[in-house]
Amino acid sequence: MLKRVLVANRGEIACRILHACREANIEGVAIFAANDAGTLFTELADISIQLAGEGLAETYLNQQQIIEIAQENGCDSIHPGFGFLSERADFAQAVIDSGLIWIGPSPGAITQMGDKMTARITMRAAGVPVIPGEEVDGGLEQVLAVAPSVGYPLLLKATSGGGGKGMRAVHDPADLESEAKAAMREALNAFGDDRIYVERLLVGSRHIEIQILADQHGRTIHLGERECSIQRRHQKVFEESPSVALDPELREQMGEAACEAARAVSFEGAGTVEFLLTPKGEFFFLEMNTRIQVEHPVTEMVTGVDLVKEQLRIAAGQPMSCPSIISMRGHAIEVRLYAEDPSNNFLPAIGKLQVFKPPTGPGVRLDTGVRQGDEVTPNYDPMLAKLIVWAPSREEALARMARALDKFVVLGCITNLRFLRELCEHKDVVEGWTTTDMIDRLWPDGWSPDQNEIIRKAGLLIASSCEATAFGKTVSSIYSEHVSPFATLNRRFP
Amino acid sequence: MDFKTKDGILEIEPQRNGSQFSYEGLILDLSGGLWLEIDGRKHKAHATKVGDVWWVHILGHTMCFELIEPGATGGMEEGAMTSPMPGKILEVLVKVGQQVKTGQALMIMEAMKMEHKIVANQDGIIQEIHYEQGAQVDQGAQLLSIE
Numbered sequence: 001m002l003k004r005v006l007v008a009n010r011g012e013i014a015c016r017i018l019h020a021c022r023e024a025n026i027e028g029v030a031i032f033a034a035n036d037a038g039t040l041f042t043e044l045a046d047i048s049i050q051l052a053g054e055g056l057a058e059t060y061l062n063q064q065q066i067i068e069i070a071q072e073n074g075c076d077s078i079h080p081g082f083g084f085l086s087e088r089a090d091f092a093q094a095v096i097d098s099g100l101i102w103i104g105p106s107p108g109a110i111t112q113m114g115d116k117m118t119a120r121i122t123m124r125a126a127g128v129p130v131i132p133g134e135e136v137d138g139g140l141e142q143v144l145a146v147a148p149s150v151g152y153p154l155l156l157k158a159t160s161g162g163g164g165k166g167m168r169a170v171h172d173p174a175d176l177e178s179e180a181k182a183a184m185r186e187a188l189n190a191f192g193d194d195r196i197y198v199e200r201l202l203v204g205s206r207h208i209e210i211q212i213l214a215d216q217h218g219r220t221i222h223l224g225e226r227e228c229s230i231q232r233r234h235q236k237v238f239e240e241s242p243s244v245a246l247d248p249e250l251r252e253q254m255g256e257a258a259c260e261a262a263r264a265v266s267f268e269g270a271g272t273v274e275f276l277l278t279p280k281g282e283f284f285f286l287e288m289n290t291r292i293q294v295e296h297p298v299t300e301m302v303t304g305v306d307l308v309k310e311q312l313r314i315a316a317g318q319p320m321s322c323p324s325i326i327s328m329r330g331h332a333i334e335v336r337l338y339a340e341d342p343s344n345n346f347l348p349a350i351g352k353l354q355v356f357k358p359p360t361g362p363g364v365r366l367d368t369g370v371r372q373g374d375e376v377t378p379n380y381d382p383m384l385a386k387l388i389v390w391a392p393s394r395e396e397a398l399a400r401m402a403r404a405l406d407k408f409v410v411l412g413c414i415t416n417l418r419f420l421r422e423l424c425e426h427k428d429v430v431e432g433w434t435t436t437d438m439i440d441r442l443w444p445d446g447w448s449p450d451q452n453e454i455i456r457k458a459g460l461l462i463a464s465s466c467e468a469t470a471f472g473k474t475v476s477s478i479y480s481e482h483v484s485p486f487a488t489l490n491r492r493f494p
Numbered sequence: 495m496d497f498k499t500k501d502g503i504l505e506i507e508p509q510r511n512g513s514q515f516s517y518e519g520l521i522l523d524l525s526g527g528l529w530l531e532i533d534g535r536k537h538k539a540h541a542t543k544v545g546d547v548w549w550v551h552i553l554g555h556t557m558c559f560e561l562i563e564p565g566a567t568g569g570m571e572e573g574a575m576t577s578p579m580p581g582k583i584l585e586v587l588v589k590v591g592q593q594v595k596t597g598q599a600l601m602i603m604e605a606m607k608m609e610h611k612i613v614a615n616q617d618g619i620i621q622e623i624h625y626e627q628g629a630q631v632d633q634g635a636q637l638l639s640i641e
Contacts, residue, residue: 349579351544354542355549355551378579407554410551411541411556412542412544412549414556418554451555451557454532455552455553455557457518458532458539459557459559460497460504460559461506461508461515461530462539462541462552463548463559464495464508464517465508467495468515471524471528
């Protein structure tokens with residue numbers, strides 16, 4: 001059993017982990033940069049320690065400082081959350097070397113899954129289907145030679161690439177040579193390495209991922225899938241489980257492939273194996289995330305398993321508490337609330353959350369890092385909270401999400417609430433035709449809110465009436481200046 | 495009363511009757527919270543003022559209305575390009591005296607871990623550039639001017 005966990009993260013995920021610690025009767029230690037002082041997660045912790053320094057490198061990414069704080073404050077373990085240091089094998093190793101427990105998979109597993117090419121080769125060897133393609137180190141000649149066997153349309157990717165550099169889509173064999181030259185030139189300029197690999201371009205595919213748990217007692221299980229196809233700028237905004245595209249048989253096949261992937265790197269803890277599912281029903285390994293994921297709550301809602309608490313158990317060497325066969329019940333959807341303007345190319349926004357009234361009701365869960373009165377600053381990721389709903393069916397879950405989003409009031413900072421709300425009613429979403437390219441496909445010229453004349457007039461009437469009466473400028477309870485009428489009573493309870 | 499919105503400047507003079515205001519068939523009651531009546535049905539509204547801007551939430555929609563104070567010059571100076579958020583200037587793409595067209599990229603800035611283009615809001619000639627590459631800018635800082 002762990003006794004005191006240092007949470008090496010901030011915001012919403014730090015809150016999530018600290019809640020789990022509290023419920024598991026484990027003490028939680030928060031670390032925070034000066035510009036996070038007073039935010040929600042620092043209040044939820046048993047102990048909060050301010051990090052010295054400014055900027056990410058000196059604070060949340062400062063491995064040495066974080067480990068020292070853990071040691072000085074009697075922590076026995078570190079939970080990295082997601083992002084930041086969560087997939088840094090060197091940090092995992094440093095934590096272990098300092099005598100602390102690393103709540104996550106081994107540094108070896110992180111390394112093997114972190115490098116795209118290594119992961120691809122490891123997975124192929126383990127019998128997990130990878131996207132048809134070839135690694136090429138023999139230059140242009142070899143690219144031209146392997147292309148026909150890979151098939152069109154294809155994608156040229158820089159071996160040491162990232163961020164879209166050195167990446168080219170080729171639809172017509174006639175363009176292959178010039179595109180390959182361009183990709184290699186770009187790769188050489190950007191990464192000092194002109195090796196590229198050729199991969200089939202899977203158009204109209206779905207992003208399906210399988211949640212994995214593996215403990216130190218030899219058990220590796222999957223907890224079904226999450227469908228995360230709706231993305232903007234390669235970031236997910238809408239996730240659900242189960243996926244409409246999977247039947248029990250395909251779920252079992254993909255689940256088993258994901259368990260194989262995890263076993264191939266001796267994975268321990270909570271992880272996610274991402275696949276592309278083509279319209280034909282073929283699935284291919286994309287990558288494995290060796291950490292808890294943003295969208296983990298949808299799996300928790302349909303399986304009833306608390307993934308973060310299982311992480312804590314597994315790290316302490318205990319067997320996981322859930323059964324080998326997980327039954328999935330009902331349907332869960334998560335949307336990510338971002339401080340951003342969807343009508344202006346999803347540009348991040350800042351401001352004070354003057355009003356922040358989340359919805360409530362049956363089957364509604366909010367995982368938030370903020371509350372009313374907080375300032376949204378440009379210092380960190382603009383994700384504010386995640387709204388999750390559960391209902392017996394997908395149709396009811398969509399209706400519940402729509403209802404919840406309508407009741408979610410955020411004033412003072414622009415958010416994507418309305419965009420999320422309209423997604424819930426979009427024909428393609430309702431019918432389950434969600435693909436990774438759908439936002440660009442549905443709104444090629446950008447999104448703008450579906451506001452009718454009545455809504456605009458209502459808004460104008462409200463603003464002008466409030467201005468005329470100075471409404472809302474003196475917000476106070478009608479009782480705030482009075483003595484409670486009950487204060488003078490002394491009731492005896494028999 | 496005049497408000498600046500995404501759709502331009504809108505003018506409104508609502509009819510007042512005690513705690514009720516009405517405008518083109520809509521009725522708003524302010525006696526206990528904000529209740530908007532449309533076709534006989536009541537809907538709860540929320541509103542708050544931040545600076546000169548009224549933020550309004552009604553029927554799942556959030557809108558902003560910037561009050562134009564009577565006698566004000568009309569907000570921002572013509573041709574002034576300001577920073578949409580605090581950040582760092584990564585690149586200056588134009589020079590003083592250069593002819594630019596509406597929508598042309600003038601600067602690249604980095605904020606919230608992403609790159610953003612600052613584009614020209616009118617055709618004209620660059621008069622002044624107030625920040626150099628590498629400079630930190632505050633939200634609302636005037637970056638350059640076009641005439």
